[in-house]
Every structure is written in C-alpha cells, then in structure tokens.
C-alpha cells in the first residue's frame with residue numbers, strides 16, 4: 001500500500017517551529033513510521049502568522065470554546081487562529097489524509113487533556129487545542145492520536161490499524177463503488193471488526209446483506225460511520241482470543257488433535273497476558289496456509305499492518 005498520507009504537528013518531525021524556536025523531534029515517528037507514511041506537516045501557530053520565536057500561549061475560558069492568550073502580555077489570538085483553522089481544514093480536504101498525529105498538551109494542536117485556565121490563572125479544566133479540536137470535528141472519520149498516546153503499545157496498534165483500514169476505504173471510495181467491491185471489503189475485514197466489536201459486526205453484516213440489488217453508493221456514509229465507531233473500541237485480549245478460537249474452528253479437519261490442543265493452549269496463554277498477540281497469530285497464519293481455507297486466507301485480521309512495525313509483539 002503506497003503513499004499513505006498522515007498529517008502531523010510539524011515540531012514532531014524535528015522542524016524548529018516551537019514558540020522558543022526549538023522542536024519536539026520524535027524518532028519513533030520519523031525513523032520507524034516514516035518508512036511507511038508520507039507526512040503532511042502542520043504548525044498552526046507558525047502558519048497563522050504568529051512567528052518563530054513567539055510568546056508562549058495558553059487556553060483560558062470554557063472547555064467548549066476556550067480562547068488563546070499569550071501567557072505574559074495577555075494578547076488574545078483566538079480570532080486569528082480560528083480564521084486560519086477554517087481555511088486550513090478546507091485545504092486539507094484535498095490532501096487525502098488517512099490519519100493525523102498531534103503534539104499533546106499544546107493549546108493549538110492538542111486533542112485531549114490540554115490545560116484550560118480560569119481567568120484567575122488556575123489550570124482547573126482540560127480540553128482540546130483550537131486546531132486539534134476543529135480538525136476532529138471537520139474530519140470525524142480520520143484516525144487521530146497524539147504523541148503521548150502513540151507511545152502506549154495498545155493505543156498505537158489501534159491507531160495504525162485504523163489508518164490502514166481507512167486507507168483501504170479511501171481507495172475503494174475514490175471511484176464509483178460496486179456492490180461486489182463493497183461486499184469484498186466487508187468480507188475481508190470481518191474478523192478484524194469482530195476483534196473490536198462483535199455487535200457492530202452484526203449491524204454491518206445486515207447492512208451489507210441488504211445492499212444486494214441496490215446502489216452501493218447510498219450505504220457508504222452509514223457503513224463507514226459504524227465501522228469507525230467499531231474500530232475505536234479497543235481489541236482486548238478477551239475479544240482477540242474469541243476471534244482466534246473462532247478461526248481455530250475452521251481447522252478441525254486439517255490439524256491433529258495434538259496440534260489443536262497446542263493451539264488452544266497458546267490462545268489461552270495469550271488471553272491470560274503471558275505471551276503477545278503475535279504468537280497465536282503466527283500459528284494461525286501457518287494453519288491458514290496449511291488448510292488453504294479461502295475465507296481465512298483473505299482476512300486482514302492476519303495482516304492488518306506491516307510486520308516490520310512489530311505492533312503485535314507488544315500487545
């Protein structure tokens with residue numbers, strides 16, 4: 001899969017755009033993820049014309065509509081920032097972004113847990129940065145994360161898996177979608193969706209069954225909204241183990257009793273947190289190859305993202 005474009009807070013790439021003229025270079029982002037993604041850097045404060053270096057800022061007011069003030073001189077830059085944000089979101093519509101990595105805690109770029117001060121100067125609430133919040137409203141389907149959460153193995157795996165699903169969805173819907181292609185997309189993602197939410201899988205399955213004989217186009221918006229809700233739910237060890245046992249059911253005829261017992265033990269060890277997900281997955285891949293089971297062979301669940309990222313070695 002080529003050219004996966006990811007928006008990113010520019011300072012995380014090592015660009016000297018911070019208020020003090022420095023950066024927040026994150027080597028995992030540039031050296032590891034950079035091998036698979038094309039970055040679209042954004043620095044709201046520099047791009048809206050506040051200059052580098054500039055006075056540091058903070059949010060003051062209500063979490064739903066905070067204002068952006070310089071810390072010492074008390075200048076209100078909210079209107080300037082909001083005007084730029086509107087233009088920037090429009091511009092980004094044409095970039096084909098499949099995800100966005102934001103700098104955490106920033107009053108402009110943060111997407112959660114950003115300090116919001118009361119007029120008396122107390123940091124008594126938390127919210128989102130002005131650009132980060134606007135981006136999530138404007139692009140509710142695009143996966144987002146901040147650099148803090150990116151270093152949590154479970155949240156990182158969830159984000160990157162969703163980026164790859166979104167990219168496949170984006171590519172599918174660039175042209176007129178046939179029912180056959182839609183059904184194929186859904187079929188190949190079934191086990192992956194099941195690992196997040198069996199309930200959402202049932203709803204999507206009904207929708208796809210209903211599609212036959214109709215225009216696929218009219219289902220697109222509803223399908224992707226439900227799919228996004230499903231994938232936001234974390235794939236826990238318990239849910240993954242259920243999927244793995246479900247897959248193991250396909251091998252009844254082609255593996256020995258000993259192999260079946262060993263596979264069940266490995267899945268159970270994973271469920272109990274004794275070994276990482278990659279161990280039962282490698283065994284599953286082996287048995288899928290051996291059984292040549294056509295439905296399992298095409299499941300993205302077995303290969304949701306590049307092996308080189310080693311995301312399932314840590315969950």
Ligand code: SF4
Nearest residue numbers: 011018043103106109
């Ligand atoms: S956190 Fe956002 S506004 Fe601040 S330097 Fe980084 S990209 Fe620019």
